[in-house]
Amino acid sequence: MIPTRKDQRRNPRFDAEAYRRRNIVERCILWLKENRRLATRFEKLAVNFLAMVKLAMIRRCFRLLEPSDRT
Template structure:
């Protein structure tokens, strides 16, 4: 899991690479795997730069195309609707995190304290799921 805090007026897609670089998957041998097999994101992350970077790393890109992007005749890969449906797990997690007042409305002055509250909320959700 990774959390990146940005200013409210900044677009999410600017922080996508930084967010993905901080992810890690624990392997059975104890080492961290730093690359995932696929990235599922909403239309807010639809950019040619992000798609090309992920494809160059061998990562499957599951991001819906924006309505103003070029037509399908440009050789785009068909969108995988079945896999994209799994994104609801992430959206439900955001909803559960925002049930906590200190996360939904930022009361902390410093970014460090706010990220700590978000991480505590994530730990609480994780413990609730396994217990």
């Protein structure tokens, strides 16, 4: 968290639930950016970009479901 300046009021109340949700969203964006086509915004049309996002999420789900030999 960023500290407040001296001329400001006290720190705003820390919302743990909002912080937890933010972490989930940031990790999801990180997973999506593993796909180079999404990270560089290769698709210019919004409908095509959304389709690629959906495909990337399906790929992520399959990765989570398949048994891993990496452990």
